[in-house]
Amino acid sequence: MSETTPQRVNDFVVKLANVNGTGSASANGLLMKTIFRMGVPVTAKNFFPSNIQGLPTWYEIRVSKDGYQSRTDRIDLMVAMNAQTYADDLAEVAVGGYLLYDSSWPRDRQLKRDDIQLLGVPLAKMVNQKYEDPRSRILFKNIAYVGVLSALLDLDLAVIDQILDELFARKPGLLEANHQAVGLGSDYALAHFACPLPIRVEPMDKTKGHVVIDGNTAAAMGCLYAGASVGAWYPITPSTSLMDAFKALCERHRIDPETGKNRFCIIQAEDELAAIGMALGASWGGARSFTPTSGPGLSLMGEFLGLAYFTELPLVVFDVQRSGPSTGLPTRTQQSDIIAAAYASHGDTRHVLLFPKDPEECFYLTVEAFDLADRLQTPVMVLSDLDIGMNDWMCPEFKWDDNYRPDRGKVLRKKELESVDSFSRYLDVDGDGICYRSYPGDHPRGAYFLRGSGHTAHAKYTEDPDEYTELVDRLSRKWETAKSHVPEPVLLSRKQAMAGVIAYGSSDSAVQEALDRLEEQGVPMDYLRIRAFPFNEQVDEFLAGHDRVFVVEQNRDAQLRMLLLNESAARREQLISVLHYNGFPMSCDIVITRIQAAMSAQGAAA
């Protein structure tokens, strides 16, 4: 190496290349948590295969003193623990960076690069001497490289020890072995390398009041707090962990203290058609219900979504998006179900969509989704994605207001039904397109016949053209009402902005960072983060105020742009797409490069 590597304190990326099924996930999580507990903002992304054991998997940790959470295209330190991917992993390291590898066997021919520093540690040899059984040897090799990294990156050993104590509080036997393995690695590194490296961690005070959590767990907490009592689902990556988390939370917080019985009902369905059918049956029955799924499941749910729209049943559907089409890349992220969700089902249908940007919003928007679904009596789909749902993000701790009461919307229960003269399920009494509903079994006056076929305001069967038109026009009226109920977009204005940017969901982190960089380069931009469909007034206002608007999204076909052209005042030539869709979360560099290119192309043309 010719020049000295610049110091990159609390601002670097470590990528760990592993083989899946070898227990690397817990070691990598330990590493991330340690940095977080040292008060330094950190985020992690897991790139895993659709497989259980033996294929390559990567874990990318970004340490950012400024709190940026998106990916960058720079890898400072590669922990190369998978010989299958040596070539790619080696190539990915930034000039002046480092690659840590297991030097138990000669690797010289495979690992050759002059512009980075190779750090060989005989990890396998070390753990094989220390541990007898094969499983321990595999597991503790991971913990040993955490030890190596603790020395290289100047991690606080006391913090590592504390996390291990918490993790293995009930397994003291394993605890001691874990401590040993950390020591094994750190001792070797201290003895053989100049520790710490120029890329290192220095304690800060910037993670107080924060948690590191994934979006599916956060959404499950939202379901718990919103009072959802029936959940039906069919396992599908990457949504499965949402119901796993909900189940665990219910088993802890929803057991009747007197009887020991469940104050919830979770049903693993035979398929997604049954899952949404159950959720809708429960909603009709008067419980708050939901179903989590991903793209293929959403396709299967189409018919029932149309029924729910037409019969006006509240429902919350989580679509944790993955890369499509078809089976696509089941363990990779994308924002590519926007159109499928917005117009799901045959006939004239439109659905309310919410776009959380991170786990924090997964929590709050989930609660809002239940209120909206009840208020609007229609399905509300929460469109997160694999990046939000399954990766650990640093977020401010969620807060709860104990005064919150679910907004169940216009419901007549026993008491109200007793005091009304008559009840017509689909009569627009208030003129906002939203009618009053009843729960089965409450009162004879509340009984009505719910049907997916043509129905009158009094819930009677009809094929009459006027009655049918009146019904679907009222649903349009309700759609207009929805615009004033859905969450508003978030506007971030900059002085002398040269253009506008629209993005949504998990793209936010990359866009925020890109816009900071662009401003430093003298290209300030206004930013509108859309949080819901239908689009409300603020979206049209933003479009009216900007001649050029970059629409940043993670799909090939510019689906939000399509939706904007269809459902807002946007003009075709006004909207310029910035697209990323290879299955990995978008990096801020991509946003910067694409916007710069478009700006200079336009500048040249002007």
Added chain:
Amino acid sequence: MSYISKPRVGHPTLQRNELGLRQRDYEGTISTLCAGCGHDSISAALIQTFFDLNIEPYRVAKTSGIGCSSKTPAYFLSQSHAFNSVHGRMPSVTMGANAANSSMIFVGISGDGDTLSIGMGQFCHAIRRNLNMAYIIENNGVYGLTKGQFSASADVGSTAKKGEVNNQKPIDAALTAINQGASYVARGFSGDRQQLVPLLKGALRHKGFALVDIISPCVTFNDHQGSTKSYAHTREHFHQLEQTDFVAPAEEITASSEGRDLTPVTLHDGSRILLRNVENGYDPRDQAAAFAYLKNCQLRGEIPTGLLFIDENSIDFHERNNTIETPLNDLAHEDICPGADALANMLGRYR
């Protein structure tokens, strides 16, 4: 037609049940099915069943899928709640509704197309869960609303109205249900209300999944010579396993005094179904024997009717799942929302 409302007049001398309701109060709108449709007889049997059992209509949830059969919930119990869903998915909707409010009485109406083709998966899984519901198949071997295609219950050799011969083996709903472990399986004939009503009563009182497969001839598309689901063919091959009577928990067994070989089957609420065996030694509590017997009947082209199988110790979905008895839709928010302090604790492991 359905838009002609049925006049709600009742003669003062009409009989009232314990709730003070007349049979009229259990009726629905005027049927739009073809005159003579077996399904209308089933609706009539259901009206009598609910009347006799003194069930308040608004405590009943009627669910259905798509097809002629699935229209019929409109033709009985107009004062109860109904969900006419999508094709083949009635079981899932019923499961959800039952999860939200297990205190109601659930009756699902389906057909042979709705159950044995598009809905086969949900049918089997509702059985597997032992969902507490009465599941009624109005079985006519034919797709009526789409004008006469064979359904999956059509027998080999039976002909369609225009002469086409079915050459695919039928799926027998009762055999399938027994094989899947259904806890109550009965078969009736729409033309025999005397037998049908006790079977329906038993199904409603049974705790768990109760199938009543009812042969219900389609007068328009499947009541010709060559059909094995016609009135004539069913009457001829009708094979009553036992004569059935239903006895409510508080009633004395007087009707049975003449019978010597009566088998009482007790349901979870204390009510009983009395079976007078016609077939020698048939025991509806023996799953393997019931299956073998039905299989043999099927091979001989006979249609055994009556209570085919019952598991008196049936454990339904909620019992197995440990769900609280209070309907979930009645739980107070404070009982299901852990509150701000709990959230702070919950987040501890993510710090």
